[in-house]
Amino acid sequence: MTAILVGCAVMFHFLPRLQRPTLFFAVTVPPGYRDAPEARRILAQYRRRNAATSLAALALALFASFAEREALGPAVHMWMATAAVLLQLLGALGAFLAARHRVLPDSTPPSPVREAALAPRPRKWPGGWIAQLGPFLILAAVAGYLVLHWDQIPDRFPTHWGAGGVADRWGERSFRSVYAPLILGAAQCAMLILIAFGTLRWSRSVSASGAQAEREWAFRRLIVLILLGTEYFLALLFGFIALLPLRASAHLPGGFLAFMALELVLVVLVIVFLARMGQGGTRQVPATAEAGGAPVGDKTLDRYWKLGIFYVNPSDPAIFVEKRFGLGYTLNFARPLSWLLLLLPIAISVVTIVATRPR
Template sequence: MELVNFIILVALILSGVLNNYFPIKGKKGILLGSIVEEEDKEKEPFSGIIKKYKIYNILACLLGCIFILIGIFLYNEIFQVIGLFTYIGLNFFILAHFNKKVKEAKKEIKTVKKQVAVVNMQSSKISSYMIIYYIFIAITFMAINIIAAVMKYKDLPERIAIHFNASGVADGWTNKSLIAILPLIITILFMILIYIGTDILIQKTSFKIDPKNSEESHKANLKSKKLVSIMMFITMIPVLISLTIGNFVTLTILPESYMKFVMYIPLITLLGVIGLTVILVKAKNNYKVKNNEVTYKNDDDYWKWGFVYYNKQNPNIFVEKRSGIGVTINAGTKVGMAIYIGIIILLMGSIIAPIIGALLK
């Protein structure tokens, strides 16, 4: 089994495990994208819904793995693509289906608790230390790659490799020129800006506070946001290392065989992200209930299928996710809807392109 196939298979299995955790335990008071009391999750009908959701999710994951394994043994990339996107698609449908079941079950339960919405509108700030770290890493990686390109340019062959397949073997070449080298360096700068921008976006997005213990919930949210900055910074470094290795191979500073090491980096990064995400979720939920007479305001109508936020009355383009960490897009805004359409187009392209490429071989 090639390393890239192993990574895809492991990533799919890990996704199945995480999708059995975050929609259920990701946030207090949230079950499968709907507002549900923590104590009610262990009672019927919610406990039964949770069991069925887990079974369906495991079956979807197994189906995806079967397609990927068929593709590996038949050396057919189409089956691997089908397997990966089959699970992704089924997972959305499964979550939407059981989100509907949770909403229906809630109608049968009468609650006398006062519904309260507490939101922290004050933007968090990235610490000065994190800004210094970002700037230091950005200058370091940019300087290394620019200096390497300047020093090695004269010695480059007339044709240089600019693209490598999933096995780390060069499959695209171009004539030696500055135009051929600059995109690699620009990509590194672009990735740094993406990480910094995403971090700032998360820090400035308002988040909900649990009315059952507003003070401790507020502190837990602030702590989780600081941990997000750390996670963003840590995960940025392996990405920049991968791009630098690719640049060095193109510049013939490193042999092509080093591209195989790049294949290990996504798997290691993925495992690290999972571990850090679990720590973040625990930090966000690390508080005890003090006032059990109140509950979250039921705004389920704004959450379509449990994961798409659509609220025309809310001018914010980004809002806090219902489960997991980070932010999601408000499809009720024009900009948010445009972003969703763009994402759908990109996803369709990523599905169709590999299939067409495999058919043309």
């Protein structure tokens, strides 16, 4: 928990400098504005506020960690940990909105020049469809292994472990109980493929040619590779969970700790790679290229960004657009397909869990 809070604090600290050069706290600003004295004061105040709430959240999390679990009670212990996370997130949001409010009077219209590419932009899947099939082959292999060793699965096996690492929920040997992790894993991987497809084909481009366009494509490709890597991680994780009935132990297997450590390492690597590239690949564009025609802003109007976070533009056919404060893409919430993509993962998880729940 403390490692997550510290990591988020560091990310929030540097995030304003990872955006496009003419975007500052989700507001379109003139070139060079971010280096002006007033902008530096706004950034410093944002960082102080973020640091204060992060330290308070960290103190709360440390108290919950070192306090006797028995003295606090499991419920109080859990709520304190949850409160620490919410405190940091709400504090960061408040610091962002306050900074954005101070920048808004200095906003400038985005570049009026519209570009059109003479050739279609690259849309090839990194690794091709063979790489996309890999996670499903892993899940299918685990399913086949379970079929061959069905008789070795006990009549009752643990399906959930409590905070102490001891099983507190059990399931019976049935198709629903045994194959639920594989079905859920396949559904989540399929959802990530859909998001990757949308990132390649339904995303808005800021630049149509030149070094900026090339870096945009490299950034988009990196996002798709991250999604692909997440698919493989989920396939391995759900495959591991599906094999646990063969173990039939009441204690949490040590493999879970290995997966948690691997997940932390992968998250750090993803953040480092994205930070080095910058939003839309702008940190990779040579300075000469930036000086010679980089667009002001991201070619979207500030009024379509609600609170600087939610993009709502009915006239824009794009489904995915670059985040104005963050790394990666967000949805155009004026498009019905965006809401489908937002709610589909939740629906898939709920339906899969309910359908495979033992009766």
